[in-house]
Amino acid sequence: AQTVTQSQPEMSVQEAETVTLSCTYDTSENNYYLFWYKQPPSRQMILVIRQEAYKQQNATENRFSVNFQKAAKSFSLKISDSQLGDTAMYFCAFMSNSGYALNFGKGTSLLVTP
Amino acid sequence: NAGVTQTPKFRVLKTGQSMTLLCAQDMNHEYMYWYRQDPGMGLRLIHYSVGEGTTAKGEVPDGYNVSRLKKQNFLLGLESAAPSQTSVYFCASSTLSTSQVQPQHFGDGTRLSIL
Numbered sequence: 001a002q003t004v005t006q007s008q009p010e011m012s013v014q015e016a017e018t019v020t021l022s023c024t025y026d027t028s029e030n031n032y033y034l035f036w037y038k039q040p041p042s043r044q045m046i047l048v049i050r051q052e053a054y055k056q057q058n059a060t061e062n063r064f065s066v067n068f069q070k071a072a073k074s075f076s077l078k079i080s081d082s083q084l085g086d087t088a089m090y091f092c093a094f095m096s097n098s099g100y101a102l103n104f105g106k107g108t109s110l111l112v113t114p
Numbered sequence: 115n116a117g118v119t120q121t122p123k124f125r126v127l128k129t130g131q132s133m134t135l136l137c138a139q140d141m142n143h144e145y146m147y148w149y150r151q152d153p154g155m156g157l158r159l160i161h162y163s164v165g166e167g168t169t170a171k172g173e174v175p176d177g178y179n180v181s182r183l184k185k186q187n188f189l190l191g192l193e194s195a196a197p198s199q200t201s202v203y204f205c206a207s208s209t210l211s212t213s214q215v216q217p218q219h220f221g222d223g224t225r226l227s228i229l
Contacts (some may be wrong), residue, residue, distance in 0.1 A: 004156075035217065045157075045204060045220035091156060100145055100164060100208075101172060102218060104156035 001092050002027045006105035013082045014113055021077045023027075023092030030054075031097035034068070034075045039107075040088040048090070051075065053097075058112045079110075087112045116140050120205050127228050131215075131217065135190040137205030145208045148180060150201040157204060157228045163188055176181050176206035179222035195228045202226070 003026045011072050013019035025034070036048040051059045058066050063083075067076045079086055089109050093102040121136045137146065144165055149172075151159040157163075159172030163182040177199060179191045192199060202225050206218040 029133070041225045043202070045206075046219045050217060100158045101147055101162050102157070106154060106156045 002029075002032075002096065004094050004103050004105035006090075006092055006108050008050060009106070010107045010109045010111070012111045012113060013079075015082055017082050018078060018080045019082055019110065021079075021090050021092075021110065023077070023105060024055050025073050025075065025092075025094050025103075027073070027094065027096070029096055029098075033095040033097070034066075035093040036064070036066070036075075036077045036093070037091045037093060037104075038069050038086075038088045039091065040056045040085075045091075049077065082112045084112050084114065086110060096110065118205055118207055118219050118221035120203075120224050122224060123222065123229070124225045127192075127226065129195060129197060129228060131195050132191070132193050133195065134192075135203055135205075135226075137188045137190070137207075137221060138187075139205075139207040139219070140185055141207060141209070141219065142183075143187070143207035143209045143216075143219070145210070146182065147206045147208075148188065148190045148198045149180070149206065150174065151204060151223070152201050160190065160203075197228045200226060200228045 005024045034051045038046045038072045049061045063080045089107045091107045092105040118139045131209040148160040161180040163169045166185045181189045205221040208218045
């Protein structure tokens with residue numbers, strides 16, 4: 001089974017600053033998908049961004065972007081111009097090309113301070 | 115714009131009791147999933163279904179059963195609840211696409227406490 005590792009249990013950033021959350025994964029597959037989900041205190045699971053492994057271009061969604069390093073099996077999330085509403089738990093997730101379900105990391109708790 | 119709806123949102127059970135968690139989606143998705151979320155563990159897959167009438171085991175299936183009698187509903191059952199099943203349960207659904215991976219849409223979760 002693929003494993004997803006998020007090595008930063010907690011992080012803090014000041015409003016308007018940039019923060020990067022780390023994620024590494026282990027797989028022997030060549031085609032797969034990676035996701036970042038956000039879970040605010042409301043407990044909802046919200047998709048932030050996704051990346052297909054066969055695409056070399058890093059995905060971006062407004063203030064959110066990823067640094068996908070396939071050879072290093074690394075998938076970090078960069079949040080620019082951090083806002084108070086970005087305070088949440090962030091989960092990195094892996095999905096096999098031949099599978100259906102997501103393998104989640106243990107999450108990184110991000111606190112944005114004024 | 116309901117999306118994925120989980121019922122109930124909160125429940126307290128005694129050890130040995132049984133209950134069923136209901137998940138309903140109105141997006142005509144083929145795939146449905148049940149996850150559990152424990153502190154410091156992230157989300158782990160319990161069971162999933164790739165279509166009406168079919169189910170399969172995930173990473174942590176023991177102590178749970180599921181049924182998918184209708185495409186829009188996915189039920190998670192606990193026959194004899196144990197304290198180790200105290201958790202937050204999430205249902206999710208996704209659609210089939212050959213051109214692009216489709217993200218999973220999550221419900222708001224059910225907080226279940228077993229005393």
